[in-house]
Amino acid sequence: MVIKKKKSIREQVYDYLKDEIVNGRIKEGSRIVEEEFAEKLNISRTPLREALRMLELEGLVEAREKGGVTVPKTTKKDVEEVVKIRIALETVIFEELFQKVTEDNIKELEENIAKADAIVYDEARCLEVFRYFSEFNKILYAISDLPRVIHLINNLNLYLKKFRKISAENNERRLSAHADHMKIVELIKNGKKHEAIEINKKHLLEAKDFLIKQVES
Structure with a gap:
């Protein structure tokens, strides 16, 4: 250091x-x-x-x-609690971003999707794909312009960051997350807020199930 x-x-x-x-x-x-x-x-x-x-x-x-x-061990209960809180906070994010999103924001999201799409099937570049996933979330959060909520989400994510590499390396999880991101952008473009919130909830619940398997293995 x-x-x-x-x-x-x-x-x-x-x-x-x-x-x-x-x-x-x-x-x-x-x-x-x-x-x-x-x-x-x-x-x-x-x-x-x-x-x-x-x-x-x-x-x-x-x-x-x-x-x-x-350093405490991450438990199933920890994962369940973190994901439950994140669903609640990201629902607030989506409620707000649908009121503030612009054409430029959508273009930025689409550019992110295109970059991830170009390499998402390349397992050797899985961590690079995951960086695009993280950037996707940051774009959504920035659109909402809710700094206190964003701060809470970022702090929550610290508890599960150690599993990021495992998640990125899992082919099924990586492709599913990418598909969810594409659906979310389409729903934002079409003004379908409730559907976007439900897709995001599904996305987080699937991540929870995957993470619990890692914790219990």
């Missing part, structure tokens, strides 16, 4: 640990040993403890009864 002057050490340690956890480089069930990480990052334990407290508030680490912290 390179220490930068524009952020406090605590904030930089927080950013570093958060990235390591959500990308699965610090594994679920792992114990974060203060002495080990302080030495690794060449910092004192104080900013490390402060960063860990911030992560604990977000649910990304848990304090142990006998001291220290661990």
